[in-house]
Amino acid sequence: MNLLYFQLGGSPYAIAQEAIADVAPASAIHPVPLSPPAVLGLAERRGRAIAVIDLPCLLEGTSRETTSTSHLMRLAAPLEGAAFFVPAEVFSGAGSPASPGHVWIDGRLHVLLDALALVKASTAFH
Amino acid sequence: MDLSSYLELFVAEAREHIGAAAELASSVDVKPAGQDRLRDLFRHVHSVKGMAASMGFGAMSSLAHDAESLMDLVRQGRLAPSHPTRQVLCDALACLERMVDRAESKQPVDDADRGTVQEQLRGLLRGGGSAEAPAGTPDPGGSARPAGATAATGPAGCVKISMIVRRDRAFPSVRAAVVVGQLGKLGRLVRIDPPMAALRTGRFDGRLQVALVSDLTLRALAAKVAALDDVDNFTLVPTDRPPEKAAPVGSKASLRVRADRLDALIEDVLELMASAGRVESGIAGSLPGSPVARDAESVRLLARRAYDGLVEMRLVPFEIAAHRVRRAADELARKLGKQVSVAVEGEDVRIDRSLLERLVDPLLHMVRNAIDHGIEKPELRRAANKPEDGRLLVHVERHAAMLSIVVSDDGAGLDPRRLKQTAIERGMLTPSEAVRLDDADALMLITTPGFSTLEETTEVSGRGVGMDVVRSAVEGSGGRLRIESRLGRGTRFLLQLPPTVALVQAYVVRANGIAFAVPLATLMRMAPMDDQATTWRDGRRFWNLGSEEVPVWALRDVLDLPGEPNGVSHGMALIGKSAGGSTVGFEVDEVVGRREIVVRPLPLPLTGLSGYSGAAVLDDASIVLVLDPANLPLG
Numbered sequence: 001m002n003l004l005y006f007q008l009g010g011s012p013y014a015i016a017q018e019a020i021a022d023v024a025p026a027s028a029i030h031p032v033p034l035s036p037p038a039v040l041g042l043a044e045r046r047g048r049a050i051a052v053i054d055l056p057c058l059l060e061g062t063s064r065e066t067t068s069t070s071h072l073m074r075l076a077a078p079l080e081g082a083a084f085f086v087p088a089e090v091f092s093g094a095g096s097p098a099s100p101g102h103v104w105i106d107g108r109l110h111v112l113l114d115a116l117a118l119v120k121a122s123t124a125f126h
Numbered sequence: 127m128d129l130s131s132y133l134e135l136f137v138a139e140a141r142e143h144i145g146a147a148a149e150l151a152s153s154v155d156v157k158p159a160g161q162d163r164l165r166d167l168f169r170h171v172h173s174v175k176g177m178a179a180s181m182g183f184g185a186m187s188s189l190a191h192d193a194e195s196l197m198d199l200v201r202q203g204r205l206a207p208s209h210p211t212r213q214v215l216c217d218a219l220a221c222l223e224r225m226v227d228r229a230e231s232k233q234p235v236d237d238a239d240r241g242t243v244q245e246q247l248r249g250l251l252r253g254g255g256s257a258e259a260p261a262g263t264p265d266p267g268g269s270a271r272p273a274g275a276t277a278a279t280g281p282a283g284c285v286k287i288s289m290i291v292r293r294d295r296a297f298p299s300v301r302a303a304v305v306v307g308q309l310g311k312l313g314r315l316v317r318i319d320p321p322m323a324a325l326r327t328g329r330f331d332g333r334l335q336v337a338l339v340s341d342l343t344l345r346a347l348a349a350k351v352a353a354l355d356d357v358d359n360f361t362l363v364p365t366d367r368p369p370e371k372a373a374p375v376g377s378k379a380s381l382r383v384r385a386d387r388l389d390a391l392i393e394d395v396l397e398l399m400a401s402a403g404r405v406e407s408g409i410a411g412s413l414p415g416s417p418v419a420r421d422a423e424s425v426r427l428l429a430r431r432a433y434d435g436l437v438e439m440r441l442v443p444f445e446i447a448a449h450r451v452r453r454a455a456d457e458l459a460r461k462l463g464k465q466v467s468v469a470v471e472g473e474d475v476r477i478d479r480s481l482l483e484r485l486v487d488p489l490l491h492m493v494r495n496a497i498d499h500g501i502e503k504p505e506l507r508r509a510a511n512k513p514e515d516g517r518l519l520v521h522v523e524r525h526a527a528m529l530s531i532v533v534s535d536d537g538a539g540l541d542p543r544r545l546k547q548t549a550i551e552r553g554m555l556t557p558s559e560a561v562r563l564d565d566a567d568a569l570m571l572i573t574t575p576g577f578s579t580l581e582e583t584t585e586v587s588g589r590g591v592g593m594d595v596v597r598s599a600v601e602g603s604g605g606r607l608r609i610e611s612r613l614g615r616g617t618r619f620l621l622q623l624p625p626t627v628a629l630v631q632a633y634v635v636r637a638n639g640i641a642f643a644v645p646l647a648t649l650m651r652m653a654p655m656d657d658q659a660t661t662w663r664d665g666r667r668f669w670n671l672g673s674e675e676v677p678v679w680a681l682r683d684v685l686d687l688p689g690e691p692n693g694v695s696h697g698m699a700l701i702g703k704s705a706g707g708s709t710v711g712f713e714v715d716e717v718v719g720r721r722e723i724v725v726r727p728l729p730l731p732l733t734g735l736s737g738y739s740g741a742a743v744l745d746d747a748s749i750v751l752v753l754d755p756a757n758l759p760l761g
Binding site: 034036046047122 | 396732736743759
């Protein structure tokens with residue numbers, strides 16, 4: 001399976017490439033007052049505002065500043081209005097299934113992320 | 127030949143024709159005014175028959191044929207348009223609609239009720255005359271209109287046609303232009319008065335005159351003109367006038383485009399607008415006032431114009447759904463032995479087609495719910511000192527960036543205490559939770575999956591499904607559902623929905639350095655927060671609006687904004703109405719300016735976030751949140 005993978009806080013994560021529409025360097029993020037803490041705000045992409053979900057906040061309970069290696073991974077339909085904020089380099093490669101919820105990439109075990117579950121979690125996370 | 131690629135087109139067109147026919151069928155009669163309706167009705171059903179036959183749907187075509195024959199008898203005066211006749215006609219149309227639904231979902235098209243309905247149709251046909259139209263029957267509508275033509279058998283040559291174009295419909299000048307286009311197909315137009323250029327500007331008093339050179343006979347020409355939808359009355363006179371300067375006739379042919387292709391184009395143009403805005407900003411900074419800066423501005427404006435045009439193509443009037451609402455209400459009321467007067471307001475409100483498609487089923491459910499559970503039977507209404515006819519109103523309105531739909535009835539209403547009791551009995555609430563629940567939240571219990579207060583379920587509703595689906599459809603579209611009810615007086619379901627896309631005039635304002643847009647339509651006025659205009663009482667600031675004191679909340683407090691005010695001495699108060707109807711104000715640091723913005727609903731996971739009607743990307747690619755002042759959370 002084709003995957004995108006990255007590291008957060010030293011932990012390796014992966015997500016199916018088909019769940020992601022595109023990956024681009026993180027652009028300016030407009031804050032959305034009263035939004036759930038796991039939503040960083042809105043970013044402009046192709047003339048539309050997309051919601052930016054703070055992946056470190058969801059996965060590790062921490063939030064990071066935007067750096068030169070930060071990326072926005074815009075989700076594919078039907079979640080194309082949302083993007084994951086990933087403060088890390090993002091790589092692509094092939095992987096193979098391991099235990100449920102995990103995949104092997106280059107001999108290393110990665111946590112396999114479920115985009116829909118993360119979007120749902122971002123609304124409930126407080 | 128594989129016809130599957132035409133199925134989508136067939137379904138869309140057949141639904142339009144059946145919908146229009148159903149609207150007309152409920153009120154056909156034999157008075158002169160009714161002949162127009164009969165002619166239109168005939169034409170719609172005839173179209174369905176032809177399309178169904180083309181697709182190979184024989185049963186559908188056969189049913190449409192019988193319905194068409196019935197109308198022909200009524201039109202000829204050989205069958206009275208009595209209630210049973212109208213009813214059978216309505217049943218046939220409902221059956222045709224179900225068959226279209228089945229065709230769409232690629233099931234066998236034939237409907238279980240088709241045989242019964244068709245037998246009823248044929249029974250009426252046998253009683254009233256032959257199903258086949260007698261030879262020599264004039265074209266539908268041909269007898270309804272005065273035609274000055276004689277029964278000439280040769281080509282008409284040059285004729286002057288004077289017409290009154292229906293002005294009781296929207297856009298009469300556009301309709302006149304369409305009529306001109308239709309007449310242009312009957313021959314060569316040599317004069318048009320008023321000219322097309324005037325019609326395009328909207329100047330039109332309802333009178334249209336053309337000179338036409340045609341190879342048709344006068345009789346055939348008169349029949350063709352009589353069949354035109356938008357022509358109310360006409361005279362047709364042969365003339366020896368030599369052809370004058372030929373008038374240009376614009377093409378009004380329409381073209382069907384798949385919605386997803388249109389959406390993709392809209393997305394591209396949106397991206398073009400954003401890019402053009404960035405280019406313009408960049409050039410304006412480095413080469414202000416230069417020719418290239420002006421060109422960049424032109425590109426942005428042209429992109430904007432293209433976007434506006436494309437968005438306009440997606441919009442359809444609510445009337446497309448209105449007929450289904452009326453029909454569902456009529457059918458159910460009849461079935462349940464209730465008398466219900468149904469009204470739909472705001473049929474001309476234009477809504478994005480995809481949003482309307484998502485809303486039709488929830489709307490129908492609320493309407494059925496109102497008739498099944500809300501509106502009482504006549505004897506109960508009499509006993510309650512109510513008119514025997516119950517009232518059901520569907521009101522549609524666009525307010526600023528939000529679309530509002532209200533379904534209300536004057537029925538028995540909902541009892542919050544009974545709803546709480548049911549929830550306790552079903553284990554959905556504990557008694558202590560029920561005590562803490564206010565009436566508004568108690569009413570929302572009916573949107574809980576599996577909730578029903580009916581001891582016995584009915585065929586129509588009361589199965590505990592439905593209102594939860596309505597709520598999820600509304601919230602899934604980024605909207606909100608609210609229920610209001612007074613026991614014994616009726617219930618209101620209020621849907622507030624962000625339009626899929628909307629062009630809105632708005633003020634861009636700032637609070638603590640964060641930009642927001644406030645639609646003009648949500649504001650009553652804007653005023654500086656200087657000390658003379660405001661007073662403090664009980665820790666709250668009030669703006670003095672004549673004799674009224676308007677409480678003003680600082681937007682930074684309402685939204686808990688980070689950062690600090692920008693240091694201006696006095697902010698501005700935006701005065702508007704709260705959801706409860708009271709006048710309230712919000713203080714912002716500054717008003718940046720007025721803009722026309724494209725508002726889109728907030729995307730997941732921000733859908734339904736209170737206080738906002740959406741977000742917009744400005745020309746410089748920056749983002750603003752669009753405030754919904756009526757629903758800002760006031761603590």
